[in-house]
Amino acid sequence: MTYLPFVIAALGGYLLGSIPFGLLITRAAGLGDIRTIGSGNIGATNVLRTGRKDLALATLLLDSFKAGLAVLIFTLVFSDRNTGLIAGAAAFLGHCYPAWLGFKGGKGVATYAGLLVFASLKGLMIGGPAWLIMFLVFRISSLAALTAAALVPVGAFLLGETHFAVAVLTALSVLVFWTHRANLARLVKGTEPKFGQKKKDAG
Known part of the structure; x- marks a missing residue:
């Protein structure tokens, strides 16, 4: 029975994230099926490739909020921050691997950011500025995301976040690197496109 709240939070968070x-x-x-254009991803970056900035912004906000909502709901329901963290982490998984889309979803950056807003401002204090600086300097979205993901658990630890939270954030950061493995390969090769640059023109 001790683990029942975690199980309920994980299931609820996954459904929200999905x-x-x-x-x-x-x-x-x-505009049809977003999975047939660009990277085939359902996230805001690929939605932006339709040319509709308003739709991309709406996707970004909603994808962010669903993880934050999962954290908020289950923290309040069970009066336990750790349970809320589990729900947020499950929402991240649901976004990246939704069961009804053949476990092919987004890359989780916006969802991760939404989780940090509601679950770990200490992680956000490091990850947010890191993302912004890297994006402004290099104009490469994936590089900014990966840098921020790498620094979030480190920063959270240094700022005194709980061990449980740091462990959850570390696991999610590792998953961000996994969902961005193709981007990481292109970054190593120097062929990852900058923001607004088409992939065929990169490098």
């Missing part, structure tokens, strides 16, 4: 807002929004706008 809502494919990018796919739903683009279909509602009459």
